[in-house]
Amino acid sequence: MSGISTQSTSASRALELFGAYSPIALTAALLALVPLRYSDSRTMMTVIIIGMVFAAYTIAFNIILGSTGQLFLCTGALAGIGGFTSAILTSKHGWPFIPSIVLGTLLASAIGGLLSWVAVRRSLDAIFTGVVTLAFSLSYENLVLGRKDLTGGENGLRVKAAADTILTTRVAPYYVFLGLVVVYLVLYRLIERSHVGWAFRSLRDDEVAAELSGVNVTRYRVYAGLIGSAMLGLAGALFAHNREFIAPTTFAFGAVDVRVLVMLVFGGIGSMLGPVIGAVALTIVDEALVDFAQLRIMLYGIVIVVLFLGFRRGVVPSVAALRERLTHLGRRSTPAAVKPPGSTPRS
Amino acid sequence: MTILRLRRVEKHFGGLPAVAGVDLDVEAGEILALVGPNGAGKSTLLKAISGLQPPTRGSIEFDGRRIEGMGAHDVRRLGVAMVLQTPRWFESMTVEENVALGSLFGSVGRRPSLSTARGHARRALEFVGLADRAGEDVASLTLHQQRFLELARALAGEPRLLLLDEVMAGLNDTELQASIDIVRTARRELGVTVIWVEHVMKAVMSLAERIVVLNFGQVLADGEPREVMTDPHVVSAYLGDEIDIHG
Amino acid sequence: MKAVFLDGIVLGLQMGLLGVGLTLIYGLGGVLNLSHGQFAVLGAIVMARVLQHGASLWMAVPLGLLAAAAVAVLSDLTIMQPVYRLRGEARVLLGLLLMLGVGTIIDGYLEWKYPIEALNIRISGDPISIIGVPMRVGSLVASAIALAAGAALFVFLRYTTFGRATRSIIEDEEGARLCGINPALVRTLIFGLSGALAGLVAVSRAMTSPVISTAGVELTILALIVAVVGGLGSVSGAFVAGVLLGIVNTVSAFYIGTYITTIVLLAAAALTIVFRPAGILGRRA
Numbered sequence: 080m081s082g083i084s085t086q087s088t089s090a091s092r093a094l095e096l097f098g099a100y101s102p103i104a105l106t107a108a109l110l111a112l113v114p115l116r117y118s119d120s121r122t123m124m125t126v127i128i129i130g131m132v133f134a135a136y137t138i139a140f141n142i143i144l145g146s147t148g149q150l151f152l153c154t155g156a157l158a159g160i161g162g163f164t165s166a167i168l169t170s171k172h173g174w175p176f177i178p179s180i181v182l183g184t185l186l187a188s189a190i191g192g193l194l195s196w197v198a199v200r201r202s203l204d205a206i207f208t209g210v211v212t213l214a215f216s217l218s219y220e221n222l223v224l225g226r227k228d229l230t231g232g233e234n235g236l237r238v239k240a241a242a243d244t245i246l247t248t249r250v251a252p253y254y255v256f257l258g259l260v261v262v263y264l265v266l267y268r269l270i271e272r273s274h275v276g277w278a279f280r281s282l283r284d285d286e287v288a289a290e291l292s293g294v295n296v297t298r299y300r301v302y303a304g305l306i307g308s309a310m311l312g313l314a315g316a317l318f319a320h321n322r323e324f325i326a327p328t329t330f331a332f333g334a335v336d337v338r339v340l341v342m343l344v345f346g347g348i349g350s351m352l353g354p355v356i357g358a359v360a361l362t363i364v365d366e367a368l369v370d371f372a373q374l375r376i377m378l379y380g381i382v383i384v385v386l387f388l389g390f391r392r393g394v395v396p397s398v399a400a401l402r403e404r405l406t407h408l409g410r411r412s413t414p415a416a417v418k419p420p421g422s423t424p425r426s
Numbered sequence: 427m428t429i430l431r432l433r434r435v436e437k438h439f440g441g442l443p444a445v446a447g448v449d450l451d452v453e454a455g456e457i458l459a460l461v462g463p464n465g466a467g468k469s470t471l472l473k474a475i476s477g478l479q480p481p482t483r484g485s486i487e488f489d490g491r492r493i494e495g496m497g498a499h500d501v502r503r504l505g506v507a508m509v510l511q512t513p514r515w516f517e518s519m520t521v522e523e524n525v526a527l528g529s530l531f532g533s534v535g536r537r538p539s540l541s542t543a544r545g546h547a548r549r550a551l552e553f554v555g556l557a558d559r560a561g562e563d564v565a566s567l568t569l570h571q572q573r574f575l576e577l578a579r580a581l582a583g584e585p586r587l588l589l590l591d592e593v594m595a596g597l598n599d600t601e602l603q604a605s606i607d608i609v610r611t612a613r614r615e616l617g618v619t620v621i622w623v624e625h626v627m628k629a630v631m632s633l634a635e636r637i638v639v640l641n642f643g644q645v646l647a648d649g650e651p652r653e654v655m656t657d658p659h660v661v662s663a664y665l666g667d668e669i670d671i672h673g
Numbered sequence: 674m675k676a677v678f679l680d681g682i683v684l685g686l687q688m689g690l691l692g693v694g695l696t697l698i699y700g701l702g703g704v705l706n707l708s709h710g711q712f713a714v715l716g717a718i719v720m721a722r723v724l725q726h727g728a729s730l731w732m733a734v735p736l737g738l739l740a741a742a743a744v745a746v747l748s749d750l751t752i753m754q755p756v757y758r759l760r761g762e763a764r765v766l767l768g769l770l771l772m773l774g775v776g777t778i779i780d781g782y783l784e785w786k787y788p789i790e791a792l793n794i795r796i797s798g799d800p801i802s803i804i805g806v807p808m809r810v811g812s813l814v815a816s817a818i819a820l821a822a823g824a825a826l827f828v829f830l831r832y833t834t835f836g837r838a839t840r841s842i843i844e845d846e847e848g849a850r851l852c853g854i855n856p857a858l859v860r861t862l863i864f865g866l867s868g869a870l871a872g873l874v875a876v877s878r879a880m881t882s883p884v885i886s887t888a889g890v891e892l893t894i895l896a897l898i899v900a901v902v903g904g905l906g907s908v909s910g911a912f913v914a915g916v917l918l919g920i921v922n923t924v925s926a927f928y929i930g931t932y933i934t935t936i937v938l939l940a941a942a943a944l945t946i947v948f949r950p951a952g953i954l955g956r957r958a
């Protein structure tokens with residue numbers, strides 16, 4: 080491997096770039112075909128649009144949990160910050176569409192970065208991250224329910240700023256969100272290949288060794304919090320304008336966080352395409368079980384338990400690893416996709 | 427020139443002192459061996475210097491800067507690299523990537539580019555004799571090679587002070603000699619200062635220019651190797667541990 | 674103002690009891706039980722169902738506590754076993770995620786079967802005046818329950834053999850094992866006790882306001898905040914933190930609005946983590 084990159088010619092560099100980004104192109108091409116089948120049904124278009132939105136959420140969550148081991152239990156709340164901020168600014172304060180989305184994204188990012196910063200500078204950070212992010216989820220929900228003057232409380236809020244744009248047509252929004260997913264995937268790859276990605280990998284493998292090698296573990300965790308939360312906020316804001324109506328349930332913990340977690344673990348924590356695979360799979364399963372909607376939450380819980388007991392690396396990577404082990408008997412399988420953050424206590 | 431200055435350094439764990447007031451001046455370019463019985467506080471002292479476990483009290487000055495409150499990553503970037511008693515590495519990375527990471531984030535001054543860092547890594551791997559293992563998993567290396575890998579990761583950032591914690595334990599004679607040569611060459615070619623915790627007396631006596639003996643968290647003796655190791659205080663501190671300066 | 678303060682204490686005692694159950698499990702197994710609130714709600718719904726069948730409170734409450742304890746013990750004996758084989762943060766993270774799964778299962782089940790069920794316990798009697806504030810009997814009984822449970826727990830941990838064994842494991846698991854204590858057995862029993870405590874929270878809470886079937890997540894989060902502010906693993910810390918946060922909660926709700934209370938609690942947890950990670954009673958880290 081090093082032998083090749085030593086004499087890397089421009090041809091081999093081009094080949095390497097192709098190898099890095101072609102999976103994204105292929106995924107995009109495949110997903111672009113989906114509406115061909117469903118474009119005449121508004122219901123089905125809504126289903127697959129929401130599937131894309133969740134793919135975007137899950138990619139963002141993967142940057143936080145998969146790349147840097149922070150269990151953010153507030154993906155819905157962060158998306159909701161983006162969504163409600165943008166919705167309130169446009170409907171109550173007459174802001175134009177784009178600046179409102181930018182502000183919603185920035186606000187989500189700042190909050191996510193702050194939560195990261197609070198939790199991560201201490202040992203026991205997995206616990207503190209869980210606690211502050213869950214507490215934030217509840218704060219967000221109570222704020223949305225309590226500030227009826229802004230959010231409409233339980234009655235929800237009409238969002239009209241994108242009423243005459245392609246975001247509210249039947250088919251085009253799917254491609255908008257597919258575009259968002261592609262941008263997120265490219266961003267994921269860019270990060271992975273930059274020094275930031277190297278820092279992420281090192282701190283996920285071993286925090287102490289990373290610190291000793293000069294990696295500012297706290298700083299890179301906060302970076303992941305900032306980036307992932309911005310992505311959640313942006314997706315949430317766009318989704319709000321697409322739905323034209325948001326309510327507390329749109330971004331509720333039970334509706335978003337649990338699903339996103341299941342999608343990520345199913346597809347494979349810490350892999351680039353895992354979130355997309357998980358989102359597609361779960362969308363299909365949900366649709367198949369549409370008549371048992373009440374059972375859904377319970378099923379998600381069972382899936383979480385089963386996945387974490389049985390397939391800690393994610394179902395897709397586990398199956399791939401199994402196949403690899405069968406074909407290359409004797410060779411080591413793929414490196415662990417997810418390992419909880421450094422397994423040694425710090426003082 | 428004094429490159430490292432410790433004053434009344436203490437480190438307590440739950441009220442119990444592991445390091446109990448250490449004063450130490452280290453000259454640039456020295457190879458200093460830190461010895462002492464098990465539990466004397468040697469590892470704790472190194473971790474305090476490296477920022478991994480900040481001292482409870484006292485001051486640590488490196489190259490004229492107070493570093494006792496800094497995080498390990500900042501200390502490393504000032505040019506203090508540490509190799510731990512038990513090897514730790516990044517399991518998702520190859521041997522070369524492990525070392526490149528040390529150059530990428532642990533270099534003094536500006537962060538090098540990825541390709542420069544890989545270049546540094548290859549040089550460092552050659553230096554420790556692991557160049558032919560560059561593309562492999564670290565888990566496939568022997569313990570001794572894993573220690574060399576850590577040494578390479580430390581050296582890849584061209585540090586000015588190297589803290590080594592028992593890197594020679596359990597090596598056979600050839601490996602021991604190779605380790606000694608590497609430390610010596612590193613000092614000659616990079617001018618690095620070395621503080622080195624070691625139980626293998628044969629290696630200590632052949633490599634160290636100065637020995638500091640730590641006992642119950644305090645400096646018991648400090649000076650020329652032969653002088654120190656025949657000091658009756660030192661001999662009695664080691665009672666029970668075998669001490670064999672002639673190897 | 675005095676009334677707000679007293680209400681805060683009533684709420685705080687419940688919150689303390691909630692945090693204690695969570696902190697006990699954490700201290701013993703390093704597991705942050707993200708379904709603690711769901712255990713409480715499960716107990717509440719069992720009680721509500723039993724009461725609807727015409728049984729008395731004396732029948733319903735033990736059954737509810739038993740149900741909560743049983744689910745807790747079951748979790749410990751089954752899915753928590755692989756967790757205990759891990760160490761450090763790997764254990765923490767897996768424990769957290771699995772209990773999140775369990776909590777979700779309970780939430781989903783209750784939402785499916787009993788979406789509008791609630792536990793309401795009315796205790797009749799004229800208000801009793803405390804420092805000039807008329808307090809409802811329900812509030813007083815609820816506080817008495819929490820205080821009695823706290824005191825019983827204190828006596829249990831300090832003066833019984835089993836309690837001392839528990840404390841020794843919280844302090845030093847390896848050492849306790851060497852003294853012939855079986856950590857696994859103690860852990861299982863404490864899981865059960867913690868479940869029962871969760872059920873008791875439901876009982877005392879139901880005397881002041883209805884416990885609805887969807888309250889699980891909120892109760893879990895309150896428990897987490899109390900346990901963190903009190904210092905994870907510290908039983909007395911959890912009680913003190915519970916009372917303090919209860920007062921903070923009612924005061925901020927009174928002067929600003931209910932929606933602000935969780936934000937204030939979140940801030941309390943964040944400040945604790947930043948400035949006193951070992952909790953309000955803990956030594957500075």
Ligand SMILES: Nc1ncnc2c1ncn2[C@@H]1O[C@H](COP(=O)(O)OP(=O)(O)OP(=O)(O)O)[C@@H](O)[C@H]1O
Pocket residue numbers: 426439443444462463464465466467468469470471
């Ligand atoms: N993280 C810790 N928590 C509590 N006590 C510790 C910790 N690290 C070290 N100690 C204690 O501090 C003392 C010094 O330990 P240290 O590891 O520095 O000794 P050492 O000289 O390196 O010994 P060895 O030769 O065995 O490596 C010992 O009594 C040890 O038990």
Ligand SMILES: [Mg+2]
Pocket residue numbers: 468469470511591
């Ligand atoms: Mg040591």
